Amino acid sequence: MKPVDLARKLRREATFDPAALDRGKAVLMAAVRQEVEPMRRPTIVPQLPYQDIGAALSFLQRAFGFSEISTSRLVDEDGVIHHALVEFGDGVMGIGTQGAHGAISPRSAGIETQYISVYVTDVDAHHQRALAAGARIAHGPHSHSGHRAYEALDLEGHRWRFLQQLREVPIH
Amino acid sequence: MTMSPPSDAEVIGRSLGEPEAFGLIYDRHAATLLRFLGRRAGAKVAEGLVGELFRIAFERRKMFDASRASALPWLYGIGSNLLLKHRRGEARRLRASAQMAAGLEAADRRASARALDARVLFSRVADAIEALPDGEREALLLFAWEELSYQGVAEALELPIGTVRSRLNRARARLRELLNTNGKNRVRS
Numbered sequence: 001m002k003p004v005d006l007a008r009k010l011r012r013e014a015t016f017d018p019a020a021l022d023r024g025k026a027v028l029m030a031a032v033r034q035e036v037e038p039m040r041r042p043t044i045v046p047q048l049p050y051q052d053i054g055a056a057l058s059f060l061q062r063a064f065g066f067s068e069i070s071t072s073r074l075v076d077e078d079g080v081i082h083h084a085l086v087e088f089g090d091g092v093m094g095i096g097t098q099g100a101h102g103a104i105s106p107r108s109a110g111i112e113t114q115y116i117s118v119y120v121t122d123v124d125a126h127h128q129r130a131l132a133a134g135a136r137i138a139h140g141p142h143s144h145s146g147h148r149a150y151e152a153l154d155l156e157g158h159r160w161r162f163l164q165q166l167r168e169v170p171i172h
Numbered sequence: 173m174t175m176s177p178p179s180d181a182e183v184i185g186r187s188l189g190e191p192e193a194f195g196l197i198y199d200r201h202a203a204t205l206l207r208f209l210g211r212r213a214g215a216k217v218a219e220g221l222v223g224e225l226f227r228i229a230f231e232r233r234k235m236f237d238a239s240r241a242s243a244l245p246w247l248y249g250i251g252s253n254l255l256l257k258h259r260r261g262e263a264r265r266l267r268a269s270a271q272m273a274a275g276l277e278a279a280d281r282r283a284s285a286r287a288l289d290a291r292v293l294f295s296r297v298a299d300a301i302e303a304l305p306d307g308e309r310e311a312l313l314l315f316a317w318e319e320l321s322y323q324g325v326a327e328a329l330e331l332p333i334g335t336v337r338s339r340l341n342r343a344r345a346r347l348r349e350l351l352n353t354n355g356k357n358r359v360r361s
Contacts, residue, residue, distance in 0.1 A: 003346075004315065006347055007313070007316040007343075012269040014215040023219070024202055032194060035191045
C-alpha cells in the first residue's frame with residue numbers, strides 16, 4: 001500500500017443537519033448586509049453621552065424598542081463599552097461615554113440641553129411599554145398640532161419625545 | 173454561441189461593487205467545504221465553521237488572486253486556518269476513524285490476526301498524521317482526503333509548488349516508515 005493510500009483509509013465523512021448550509025449562508029449574508037448598510041446610514045447621527053453605556057443600551061432596547069447595531073460596539077480590554085449605535089426605523093443614534101467628545105450626560109450636568117423626537121406608529125402602545133420598563137414620563141400622552149405625543153426621560157435624564165402623526169403638519 | 177457561467181474570479185470581482193453577488197460563491201462551494209470541515213473536525217464543528225469560513229472569505233475578497241479561475245483552493249486555505257483552533261477535536265476524530273478503518277479491514281479479510289495488525293497499523297497512522305508538523309499534515313490531508321492537485325494545495329496554503337512537493341514527500345516518508353516497521357506483507361492492498 002502506498003503511504004498516501006494509507007492516510008486515505010482514515011478519511012471519514014460526517015453526517016450533517018440538512019439545515020446546516022442554510023444557517024451558514026445566513027451568517028455570510030448578515031456580513032454582506034452589514035457592508036451594504038453603512039451606505040444607507042442617515043446623513044445626521046446624533047451622539048448621546050452616558051455615564052453607563054451598558055445600562056443605557058439595555059434600557060433603550062427594553063423601554064423604547066431601539067435595536068443595537070450588533071457590529072457597532074466598541075469595547076475596551078476590561079469589557080467596558082465605550083460606544084455603540086442604536087437604530088429605530090430609519091434613524092441611527094450613537095451612545096457614547098460622556099466626556100469622550102466633550103458632551104456630558106444630563107445625570108452629571110443636572111440639566112437637559114436638548115431633546116430628540118422619534119416618530120412611532122402607535123404612540124399609546126409605546127408609552128405603555130416605556131412605562132412598564134420604568135421610564136420616567138415627563139409629559140403624558142397628549143394631542144398637539146396634528147400629533148399625539150408623550151415625553152419620557154431615560155435612565156440618565158435624556159429627554160425623548162415620541163410622536164404619532166395624525167395628520168400632515170410641519171415637524172416640531 | 174452560448175454564454176458560459178461566470179468564473180469564480182468574475183463573481184468575486186463583481187462582488188466588490190455588489191456585495192450580494194458573493195452569495196453565489198457560497199452556493200457553488202459551501203457543500204464541498206462543509207464536507208471538508210466535517211471530515212476533519214466532525215459535523216458539529218463543521219456546521220459552526222462553514223458560515224464563518226465564507227464570512228472571512230467575503231471580508232478578504234479584495235485579496236483573491238483574480239488570475240485563478242476557481243476560488244475553491246483559496247476557500248480550502250481559509251478552512252485550514254480555521255481548523256487550527258480545533259486541533260483537539262480533529263485528533264479525537266482521527267483516532268476514532270482509525271478504529272473504524274481497522275474494523276472495516278477486519279470485516280474485509282475475515283482474519284483476526286490481520287485485524288489485530290490493522291488495528292495497530294491504523295492507530296499508528298493516526299498518531300503519525302497527528303505528529304506531523306501542521307504544514308505537512310495540512311498538505312497531506314488536502315492532497316489525500318480532498319484530492320487537490322499539487323497546484324491546488326499550493327494555492328490553498330499560499331506556498332510555492334516546490335515547497336508543497338517537499339512537504340508531501342516528508343509526510344510520505346514518515347508514513348512509509350510505519351508500513352515498513354509493521355511488516356511488508358502484512359497489510360497490503
